[in-house]
Amino acid sequence: MRITEVRVYQHNLEVLDGRYEMSISAVEELDSTVVALVTDTGIIGYGEVTPLGSGYQPEHALGARAAIEELAPHIIGLDPRRTSLVYAAMEQALNGHNYAKCAIDVACWDATAKSYDERLCDILGGTDRRSVRSYYGVMPASAAKTAQSAKRKQTEGYTRLQVKAGGRPLIEDIEAVRAVAEAVDPATRLLVDPNRGWTGRDTIEFSIACRDIPLAIEQPCRTYSEHKALVGRLNHPVFLDESTTDVSTVIDAITDGVAHGFGMKLSRVGGITPLRAIRDICVHRSIPLTIDDTWGGDITAASVVHMGATVPEHIFEGTWIAQPYTSKSYDCLSAPLRTEHGRITIPEGPGLGVEPDLHSWDVPVATYR
Numbered sequence: 001m002r003i004t005e006v007r008v009y010q011h012n013l014e015v016l017d018g019r020y021e022m023s024i025s026a027v028e029e030l031d032s033t034v035v036a037l038v039t040d041t042g043i044i045g046y047g048e049v050t051p052l053g054s055g056y057q058p059e060h061a062l063g064a065r066a067a068i069e070e071l072a073p074h075i076i077g078l079d080p081r082r083t084s085l086v087y088a089a090m091e092q093a094l095n096g097h098n099y100a101k102c103a104i105d106v107a108c109w110d111a112t113a114k115s116y117d118e119r120l121c122d123i124l125g126g127t128d129r130r131s132v133r134s135y136y137g138v139m140p141a142s143a144a145k146t147a148q149s150a151k152r153k154q155t156e157g158y159t160r161l162q163v164k165a166g167g168r169p170l171i172e173d174i175e176a177v178r179a180v181a182e183a184v185d186p187a188t189r190l191l192v193d194p195n196r197g198w199t200g201r202d203t204i205e206f207s208i209a210c211r212d213i214p215l216a217i218e219q220p221c222r223t224y225s226e227h228k229a230l231v232g233r234l235n236h237p238v239f240l241d242e243s244t245t246d247v248s249t250v251i252d253a254i255t256d257g258v259a260h261g262f263g264m265k266l267s268r269v270g271g272i273t274p275l276r277a278i279r280d281i282c283v284h285r286s287i288p289l290t291i292d293d294t295w296g297g298d299i300t301a302a303s304v305v306h307m308g309a310t311v312p313e314h315i316f317e318g319t320w321i322a323q324p325y326t327s328k329s330y331d332c333l334s335a336p337l338r339t340e341h342g343r344i345t346i347p348e349g350p351g352l353g354v355e356p357d358l359h360s361w362d363v364p365v366a367t368y369r
């Protein structure tokens with residue numbers, strides 16, 4: 001099997017209810033890039049990359065498409081089933097830009113699984129479940145409103161909630177988190193995520209003020225070094241999200257005792273190939289992790305659901321997908337991803353199990369042959 005053509009599509013994903021907010025930024029519409037890898041067998045593999053605006057990580061939509069233009073000539077003619085060889089060719093052709101490599105890498109894995117007539121999760125090691133646990137991110141609001149949304153989501157079936165924090169006086173975060181902890185079932189796992197919006201001092205003060213509440217703090221500060229300076233000073237475990245940009249940082253964070261878990265994003269680390277390595281490292285060191293991406297339609301969602309399905313339950317903290325926040329679906333005919341009672345169904349078809357309805361799509365914004 002050979003890659004004969006790379007097609008690039010662009011779509012806008014609207015945020016339902018207007019805005020998706022975090023401490024550092026808010027977005028209203030997201031620019032999604034879909035890659036279709038056409039092969040000489042007729043099989044087409046799909047991948048998607050949707051940065052969370054341009055301020056969340058060093059990723060932006062125009063950058064994704066420019067980097068794909070750089071990469072495309074180097075992968076045409078390769079066998080997409082040789083995922084490591086395709087990855088090596090991409091690394092050789094372009095330094096960095098993991099998020100663009102992610103779309104191509106996922107498309108290779110989709111094509112590979114389709115060529116074996118297997119689901120992606122099955123060629124990634126297999127799964128013992130029909131659906132994966134999801135978690136819901138509750139946006140920053142007053143204590144009463146945050147507690148109300150958290151309770152509503154817990155009643156819907158979510159057993160893990162991420163409470164967004166930061167970007168406002170610390171006392172408001174403390175009040176909101178205390179209100180959530182009082183409102184929800186005590187078995188609900190809580191993750192407080194300031195998305196880099198706290199200082200080291202804020203993090204220590206928060207951890208003292210909430211020492212009686214079982215929760216984990218995700219990426220409170222901007223840099224890896226700031227988190228390193230917090231080792232031994234907190235009452236809560238720390239998960240790293242934005243700081244873990246590749247497999248090497250993950251190894252450092254475990255070795256340095258900086259992270260007790262990870263909020264892991266597919267596009268940040270560069271796709272299924274590196275994320276599979278991170279999954280295996282976490283398995284061997286019993287480190288909990290979530291499997292997410294920044295944002296995206298159902299191609300991204302299916303990628304993280306398949307990978308999440310292969311993480312052993314005892315370290316799996318759940319998968320976040322953008323679906324509850326956006327109306328767009330690429331596979332509107334079979335709609336293979338459904339979130340029910342806080343769990344997301346694993347698509348059943350081969351590969352990602354998402355077949356975009358190409359008839360409803362515009363022409364590609366770029367084609368490389």
Ligand code: 0XW
Nearest residue numbers: 052137292293294295320
């Ligand atoms: C909740 N998420 C996984 C979705 C957004 O991309 C941000 C993110 C996070 O944990 O920071």
Ligand code: MG
Nearest residue numbers: 193218241263
């Ligand atoms: Mg996070």
